[in-house]
Amino acid sequence: MKLKQILVAVVAILAGMAVTACGSKSEEKTVDTREQNNQLTAALEARDMTRVTIIADSMSMYIDELTPDEAVTVLMAYLEIHNNSSRSGNRNKDLETLRKFVDVYDIASTVNPNDFKAAVAHAKSINQAVDLAQIVTDFRDRLAEYDAAAGVQYTAESDETTTKADSTTVSTEQESAAVVAPEEIETE
DSSP states (O other): OOHHHHHHHHHHHHHHHHHHHGGGSOHHHHHHHHHHHHHHHHHHHHTOHHHHHHHHHHHHTTGGGSOHHHHHHHHHHHHHHHHHHHHHTOHHHHHHHHHHHHHHHHHHHHHSHHHHHHHHHHHHHHOTTOOHHHHHHHHHHHHHHHHHHHTEEEETTTTEEEEOOSTTOOOHHHHHHHOOOOOOOOOO
């Protein structure tokens, strides 16, 4: 099977599961998430990356209200956006997407940890190459490397961001040489 067919199959199955899992939500919210999830699935199938980005970004704004399967669909969309950005060499878009992926994963795993783990495991059972737990770890490492090369430090205790202002700050030329854009994720 081709990469596109595998991703479409995973997204379609997760979308179907999300539709059935929506029963516990209010009717008004169920229609909204179901509709957006269907639109995201259709955009992924059509390979319309502009629509995929818009819908995934919209859904990620209220990730805590999505079912775990819908959250996994958003993660799969961000994975596709990452792969597309890597292929096109759009490093800024790619790094932005990595951050969104990590944020969505973290929020979804906090809101409903057991069901989200099950949805992640189900996605992996459909396609062994899509190990979202490992991918988020890899993305965190890549972002930490980029931030270190850019002179950004995060302090876990205060959750503040500071930029180095001394002679150890990495120059832009050194930064681009030190940090290679994240590579496309193999999904086959």
